[in-house]
Amino acid sequence: MSHDLTKVEVIAPHFKRRLSGVTSTVIQLVPIQNRLGQKVVTFGPGLPSHLPSMGYAALPALWRPPAGRRARVWHARRNIEMLPGIILRDVLRMPLKLVFTSASQRRHTGWTKWLISKMDRVIAVCQKTASYLERESTVILHGIDLERFSPAADKAAAKATVGLDPAFHYVGCFGRVRHQKGTDLFVDSMIRLLPEHPGWKAVVAGRATAKHVGFEDELKAKVKAAGLGDRILFVGEHTNINAWYRALDLFVAPQRWEGFGLTPLEAMATGVPVVAADVGAFAELILDGKTGCMVERGSLDSFAAGIRPYLADPALCERQGAAALVHMRQNFSIEREAAAIGAVYADLLADRPQP
Template identity: 35%
Template sequence: HMSRAHFFGVLLRFFSGRPCAATAHARHFQLHWPLNDLVIAVSDATRRFHCRWNLVPASRIETIHNFIDPAALAPVPESARQEVRAEWSVSAEDRLVGIIGNVIPRKGHVYLVRALPRVLAAVPGARLVVVGSEVSPHYAAQVKAAAKQLRVAERIVWAGHRTDIQRVLAALDLCVLASVEESFPLVLLEAMAAGLAVVATTVGGMPECIRPGETGLLVPPANSGALAEAIIALLADPCRCRAFGQAAAALVRQRFSPESQVARIEAALARIARAA
């Protein structure tokens, strides 16, 4: 699952003759990928990248999407929503949008901030919470400067790194992923499993787990106007937003849970073991 493990796996394959399988989470140019007997790609987008750019034969790569175990997610009391909102000085009436992830350029925070003026004009009670470490202080400063320039800084909560993600999700009305580059983020599945509607960009594997108009909405990357329209469409219609969230939770249980994916991993590993 990690680059160093991939290297040693291929090395051991060379010396022992045993088959080697690796999981491709990201999309990087690396020489070892074609040397594996099996590459498991976490999305079709990742599979296509490795076939085209790392020359992995199509017969040796298979898409098995990332998954989570909804049953293993820590349950939260009903009071969590009010408690977390109170911590952030967010009222019960506010419509709270959350973006969760490290504050780095590829996560697209700045495009979400630029969408806020239009969102607030249509939904005055909207608030934004940014959850994640400021891994890139320079980029975080740019995002905050944009918020100040657009006069929306007072509508944004900077929550920093949090480990109680289930409580955070309980406090939200909508989860947004504004990424300009992405693989297959687990936080998207976690938000959906928590019963949240999602707005995400059409990058990486995200279009593969969102059913537009049913579990969420998809928009082009780096497009603040489209992002604003999608957010407004859901915040302004709480019933539709809740219905999307319920459908999203059902979709995760159906397609992105251990019950649906582990058997496929076992079958793929058994196949290369038999061929060895």
């Protein structure tokens, strides 16, 4: 869906075809940003056609600022999007202001540091990410669509909808099946705990890419050997993952590494408490002991100890799930995230008297 660039104030480049967290962020945010009047278009491949976009033939139009402005914003989220912005602004002298959103939680290379140093503003997705930046940044936590991710009106019916037995409680782990995501920690925790709690079953939802199929096969074999093939369910990848969250009573986020991590937000927005490893932004999302529980990254013993009280007391899941829903609605709507990003844009684009 192409747009008249004289009215466009923000360009969101997307230069990777592969689906990623960045892709998901752009797809969810851009419609909300435009609804809030931020006048954003995307630029690049790998995005759905319903999003407002500009093509390469429109690039010369960037030499002219939008109506009523002296510049546009170029909002990059990867190195390969920062560099073209720098070239357009500093080499071709287009009137652009450069913004970069960082989700990385590791020391940056010299190249990345240089790119970031050329940005007019930097947004960090959480405080931990901000601590790795060697410059001032604005922390804006991700939000999610609280209409799509919302509690089930009838939990038993929600379980039946996705083919689960409503007579059981369910604990789930959703996302790519791989070592980095800690799927093995979840499965090993379930092998340890489920024999003690006959009223519970576990669900692993997500896809193993070709590189990780062997890893998934090993997990399935381990489950079968433990005699739990009917209680630890591998259900594959689903586009209606919000429906699967509604069927859960507890969610586990066992990642060994994560840039931000949206799954705890999705679970809590569905009224489900979360047991999570202390990685990514999880400690900034979960109220430990109130909307879930934080455990030690990579530790099977810590995960088992964190999960056990919930399996022993389903009422604890209900209480903390209700608190999680309130927490999400107060703090983590995608509209709040979009508005905070819009404030960064507005500050950059504001016309100020020349000194």
